[in-house]
Amino acid sequence: QKVTVEVLDHLEHLALVDFRDLEGVEWLQEAIEFADQLHEVNTDGMEPMDSVLEDRCLYLREDDVTEGNCTKELLQNAREKVEEYFVAPPGNIPLPKLEERETFLQG
Amino acid sequence: QVSAALREGRVTPTELCQKCLSLIKSTKFLNAYITVAEETALKQAEESEKRYRRGQPLGVLDGIPVAVKDNFNTAGIETTCASNMLKGYISPYNATVVQKLLDQGAVLLGKTNLDEFAMGSGSTDGIFGPVRNPWSYSSQYKEKSVPKSHSEDKESNWVITGGSSGGSAAAVSSFTCFAALGSDTGGSTRNPAAHCGVVGLKPTYGLISRHGLIPLVNSMDVPGILTRCVDDAAVVLGSLAGHDPKDSTTIQDNFKPFELPNLTDVSKLSIGIPKEYHAPGLSSEILALWSKAADLFKNAGAKVIEVSLPHTRYSIVCYHVLCTAEVASNMARFDGLEYGHRSDMNESTESMYAATRREGFNDVVRGRILSGNYFLLKQNYEDYFVKAQKVRRLIASDFVKVFRSGVDVLLTPTTLSDAVPYMEFIKEDNRTRSTQDDILTQAANMAGLPAINVPTALSERGLPVGLQFIGRSFQEKQLLTVAKWFEKQVKFPMIQLEVVKKHDHGVFQHQKSASVS
Numbered sequence A: 001q002k003v004t005v006e007v008l009d010h011l012e013h014l015a016l017v018d019f020r021d022l023e024g025v026e027w028l029q030e031a032i033e034f035a036d037q038l039h040e041v042n043t044d045g046m047e048p049m050d051s052v053l054e055d056r057c058l059y060l061r062e063d064d065v066t067e068g069n070c071t072k073e074l075l076q077n078a079r080e081k082v083e084e085y086f087v088a089p090p091g092n093i094p095l096p097k098l099e100e101r102e103t104f105l106q107g
Numbered sequence B: 001q002v003s004a005a006l007r008e009g010r011v012t013p014t015e016l017c018q019k020c021l022s023l024i025k026s027t028k029f030l031n032a033y034i035t036v037a038e039e040t041a042l043k044q045a046e047e048s049e050k051r052y053r054r055g056q057p058l059g060v061l062d063g064i065p066v067a068v069k070d071n072f073n074t075a076g077i078e079t080t081c082a083s084n085m086l087k088g089y090i091s092p093y094n095a096t097v098v099q100k101l102l103d104q105g106a107v108l109l110g111k112t113n114l115d116e117f118a119m120g121s122g123s124t125d126g127i128f129g130p131v132r133n134p135w136s137y138s139s140q141y142k143e144k145s146v147p148k149s150h151s152e153d154k155e156s157n158w159v160i161t162g163g164s165s166g167g168s169a170a171a172v173s174s175f176t177c178f179a180a181l182g183s184d185t186g187g188s189t190r191n192p193a194a195h196c197g198v199v200g201l202k203p204t205y206g207l208i209s210r211h212g213l214i215p216l217v218n219s220m221d222v223p224g225i226l227t228r229c230v231d232d233a234a235v236v237l238g239s240l241a242g243h244d245p246k247d248s249t250t251i252q253d254n255f256k257p258f259e260l261p262n263l264t265d266v267s268k269l270s271i272g273i274p275k276e277y278h279a280p281g282l283s284s285e286i287l288a289l290w291s292k293a294a295d296l297f298k299n300a301g302a303k304v305i306e307v308s309l310p311h312t313r314y315s316i317v318c319y320h321v322l323c324t325a326e327v328a329s330n331m332a333r334f335d336g337l338e339y340g341h342r343s344d345m346n347e348s349t350e351s352m353y354a355a356t357r358r359e360g361f362n363d364v365v366r367g368r369i370l371s372g373n374y375f376l377l378k379q380n381y382e383d384y385f386v387k388a389q390k391v392r393r394l395i396a397s398d399f400v401k402v403f404r405s406g407v408d409v410l411l412t413p414t415t416l417s418d419a420v421p422y423m424e425f426i427k428e429d430n431r432t433r434s435t436q437d438d439i440l441t442q443a444a445n446m447a448g449l450p451a452i453n454v455p456t457a458l459s460e461r462g463l464p465v466g467l468q469f470i471g472r473s474f475q476e477k478q479l480l481t482v483a484k485w486f487e488k489q490v491k492f493p494m495i496q497l498e499v500v501k502k503h504d505h506g507v508f509q510h511q512k513s514a515s516v517s
Helices: A005-015 A022-040 A071-076 B002-008 B013-026 B038-053 B096-103 B139-144 B166-173 B190-196 B230-240 B284-299 B312-333 B349-360 B363-376 B378-404 B430-437 B442-447 B476-490 B498-502 B505-515
Strands: B033-036 B065-069 B107-112 B179-184 B199-202 B222-227 B270-274 B303-307 B409-413 B451-458 B464-470
Touching (some): A005 A022, A022 B312, A022 B363, B002 B013, B013 B033, B013 B498, B033 B166, B065 B096, B096 B107, B096 B230, B107 B166, B166 B190, B199 B230, B199 B476, B230 B451, B284 B451, B284 B464, B284 B476, B312 B363, B312 B378, B363 B430, B378 B442, B464 B476
Parallel strands (some): B065 B107, B270 B409
Antiparallel strands (some): B033 B107, B179 B222, B199 B222
16 A cells, blocks of 8 residues: 555655655655565564563653753854853744645645 | 883883874875874873873773764864765763773774764765775785786775775774774674774673764674774773763673783583574585684684574664664764754745755755654654564563573674775665674673674685684673684684884784784
8 A cells, every 4th residue: 555645745744854855755655565474474462572681670860950051062053042042943834735835745 | 012112111112192193194095094193192191101200000901093083072172974064073072981981091093984873784885985995905915816807997896995984993903093882883883803803892782881872773882992902902992891870871890900811621501503504595615614714713622512592693683773763862862962063944944954954964864864754753653663672572581591501602693794995885775784794793782791802814815714702791801701712713814004114113023922922
């Protein structure tokens, strides 16, 4: 079953990355087919494994401040900044819909 | 050996550093280094020299030139991950493993080349171009390659290093450094180690801190160690392993650095040969070598038995799903706001992010992000992501069963064949190649087990072939002891490189003994 344009569009929105061309879409199609092999395996009664260290307790540090005050270093790598803020374009504008976007999926 | 030479004053850290730096310049055609930190390296070497003169070196690694894969953060030095997304990004901090090396006095020569964001098995897909395997220029390879015609560019049949830590492997293999850091998520340290004829160690997940290693798959990534001999790997491991409060996935057990014993009696050893690792596509040469290695152990008195890891062939599929899913999550941090490339698009946050990511990532990265997001969609989550996690448990428990049955160490091939020429490698796309090449190395990452590639012999084409040992969780000492015994038995030949010979033979003489002690 092929992936629908709606799903492809949805993925582009979620990932904020574009398929670019037919090859990109085919890549996904092949990835899905490849992954489908998983369904050959019988996993009845198996618990999913999150981490190989699941038998151990996760380590949490004490909530003590041990380092910080590195505002200057952190801001150094940002392109757009004002005083001590990272500057972003307006955030409450969603990515344009499929019809209005410049995307390969239009075709 | 070289450490002893430093202590005895036969060579000084600055001499060593300068020789390595000039060798790096002479081997520029290998494209192993993205950034060479000449000034800082020389400064570090000078500091080291002062310490040696006072008779107070920090340790075995003091003054030793090392290289680090370019996906580790290094303060003040550009860290690119071979991607446009991070071009020009100067890390504000050192990764824990880098800091540990520097604290021991190691001299950081530079950052090595890789596949973009460590995704790939050839070190061919980064923005700085592919890495060339130093063995392409060895007399061993040149003797065996039949020139097809006068006009054929001799340059064009150079072979790949494997990946994704190809730069690190090439750097170690061409003598430009004594040890290098790589990363291993699906075999990225062991694969290039096998192709470049060096030792590649993947430690147990949780032993070495990942803080500062730009993450790919949080549940499988580990820093990898590349050296010219097993003893060196043990030394580097000793300085890197241990709990890091900044990485909560490092175990809290106390780690004691160890020296490897010289094993003489292997009769108490039980070596497992997993039959599923006789994978389709395994070259007959490597199959024969694997067999010979098994016999080597048998003849020395060890118990060698065939074992089964039934879910091996699903490992790569499982990896494909889990890797792309975690990658989709990890790559979300690259939005152009706080660091890295930022697009000029300014209409909205989302469109800026989308444009930044379109401009910054290559096809491979984008492909994985999109696939990962697909598998994580609500309608697919159970069928793909959770399913893969269940299969992962099956794979991990395969290993547990085998080790519980008394096997100490598993012996398998590392790669399906020797290094292929670049022109041939690029005929297939990155995913196909990764799928093929990771097949033998991937399962160890699934289960978090330690694994090591030991260079074994030269193929008919004059290129290195390695074999892999997989050990029990956190039993690096046992794993490396066996690896060292094996290394001693096979006496892998040293690479014969014109360019190295032209340089001062004296210093690198020490290296010869390193691999044949």
